[in-house]
Amino acid sequence: MNRAVSQDAKPKDRTDQRAELALGALASAVLLLIAFMIVFVFVKAWPSFASNGLAWFLPGGNVDEQLTNIFNSPASPDDYAYTLRAWPLLYATALITGISVLLATAISLLSAMFIVEFAPKPMRRILQPVVRLLAAVPSVVYGLIGILVLVPFVGNHVIAESQKEAVRYVIQLDGTSVLVGVLVLTVMITPIMVAIVTDALRSVPRHWTEGAAALGINRWRALRTVGLRAARPAIVAAAVLATARALGEAIMLSMVSGSVGFAPNPLDGMTFFFEPARTLAATVVDNAEGLSVKPFGQTIYAFAAVLLVSSAFLSFAGWAARQSMRKYTLQAR
C-alpha cells in the first residue's frame, strides 16, 4: 500500500535511488550465494558421482571400508579410489528423520491442541517458555545427555543379552542406536513444530469452531475437524521445517546413533531399533578432518550435495503442498 503512495508522491532523488540500488544488490547477493553454493559443492562432488554412476545410491559392500579405501587411495590422480555405495547412510538418514518427524508431528499436534484449547491458564503460561526453552537448547547439549545418560541406560538395561548375542557377528550393540537417535531428535524438533502449529490454531477464526460447536459436537471434535483442518498449511510448513532440521542434524546424531555405517535390518525384529546407524550429516561431521585428502573430500562433498538437494526439494514440496491446500484453509505466513 505504502509503496504506491510513495511512488507517485515522491520526487526521485539521487541518494534514494542509490540506496535502493545498494540494498537491492545486498539482497541479490543472497541469490548469488546460493548459486555459488550449489555450483561449488556440485563441481567438487562430481568425480564421486561420475565414477560410481547410479550405483552410488545403491547398497553393496561395507560403506565404512569403502570410505577407508577412498581415504587411503594412492596419491596419483589416476589411481584415486572412488568406489562407494552410500545406501546405508541414505537409509539411516531417511529412517531416523522419518520416524522422528512422524513422532514429532503427533506429539506437536496433540500438545498444540492442548495449549490452545484444554490447558488450564497457569499451565498455558508455563508451556510457552517451556517450548521456547526446548527449542533453544543447543544440539550438543542434547547429544551430551544422550551419550552420557540414555546410551548407557539403553545399552545396559534395555537391550537384552540374548539380543546382543544374536547379532554379535554382524554388529556390536552398545546402546548407541537408532532408538536413542530417534528419541533425542524427536525432542529436538517437536518444539519447533509446537510453536508454529499453536500460532496457527490460535489464528483460526473463533466463529469457525463456534459454528462447529453449535452443531452439537464437542470441543475435541470441533478442534480436530475444523481447527486442525484450517491449520493444515501451517502444519505442513512446520513439518517441513522440522524435517529440514532433522536432516541437517549432525553433531547430536554422530554422538548418540553410533558411528558405524550400518543399515539396520527390519528382519531383526525389536533388535532393529537397537542397531546403530549413521546419517549423511553425521558422516560429514565425523570425517571433516579428512577433507584435505582429495578423493575423500570429493566423496564428502557428494554427501553434502545430496543433503543440499534434499533440503531444497523439501522446501519445494512444502510449498507445493501448501498451494494445493489453499481452499478453506488459513494461509501459512
Place this chain on the structure above:
Amino acid sequence: MSAHAQTSPSVAPPSSSRLVAKGSSWSRGDKIGVAMAWGAGFLLCLLAASIVLYMLYRGLQYLDLALLVTHPEVGLDQSRTGGFLDPIQGTVLLTVLATAIAAPVGVGIAVWLSEYGRPAWLARAVESGVEIVAGTPSIVLAIFGLLVFQQSFFGFLSFTAEGNAVFGRSFFTAGAIMSLIALPLIVGATREALQAIPAHVREASYALGKDRIATIRRVLLPASRRGIGTGVTLGMGRVVGDTAIVVVLLGASLQIQPENGTPVWGLLKGTGSTLTTYVYNNSPAGEGNAPEKAYAAAFVLLLIVIFLNFAVDLIARRKEPAWTR
C-alpha cells in the same frame, strides 16, 4: 520451572469450557484424544524440567569457578586438562563477529524486501533464497565455507601454509558462515516489524519532505528497534549453539591460537574453539573424554542460551513509542 511438575495430572476433560458445547456427547475415542493431548502437554513440561534440573545438578556438581578462568591444557587425566577459558572467549568472539556481519546485512535485506521490493520477481526470489539458506543444514554451509575460503583469493583471512595452501579455518571464516545461520532470523523479525508500522507513519514523513531512505533511517528503523533486537538475539542464540560450523571452520583447537602479527587481526585470523566444540570433544564421542568438564561446559552453555532467551522476552516487552501504532 519445577512448580508445574507437582500439579496433579488430572486427565479428565476440564469442566469449564471455552467453547460452549454443553450436552454434546464424548465418545470414547474423543476422551482418549483429550487424554493424549493432556499427556503431550505434560510430556513437554516434564522433558524441559528434567533437562534443566539434570543439567543444573551436574553443573553444580562439576562447575568450579576456577574452570572459567583457566586455559585448557592437554592432559590424560580430567584433573589436569585445565578449564575452559579459551572456549568461552571463542564463543563470545565468534558470536560478536557473526552478529556484526549478520545484523547489518539482515536489516538491509529486510528493508529492501519490505520498503522497495522491486522488481517483484526479484523480491520473491530473494525471499525464497533466504528461506533456502534457513533450510540448508549448517554442516553443508560449513564445508561450503571451507571450499570458498580455501581459495587463494581469501588467503588473507586465515593461515597460509608454505606453497600457498590456504588453511581456510579462522575466526573470520567461521564468523562469516555463522552469520548465514543468524541471517534468516534477523531478516524475518525485521521484516515483520517493518510491516507492522502503519502506512500513515511513512506518509507523515514524506509529507515533511523526507525521501524514502531518510524515512527508513530516521523513522522506520528506530520504530522497528524491538523487532530487530528480537531477531538479533534469536540469531545469537543459534550462533552460540551451533557446533558443526565450529568443528569444520574454526579448527576446534584446544586453545585460541592467534597468528603472529598484528594483535587483533592475528587473533581473528587464528583458530580456536567454542563451548559447543569443547563439550563435543570432551564427550565420549570426542578425543578428550572428560565427561565432568563436558557437563560443566554444557551447563555454562545452557545458562548463556537461557539468558539469551530471557533477553528476547525483555526486548519483546519493551514499549514502543505511541506513534508507531
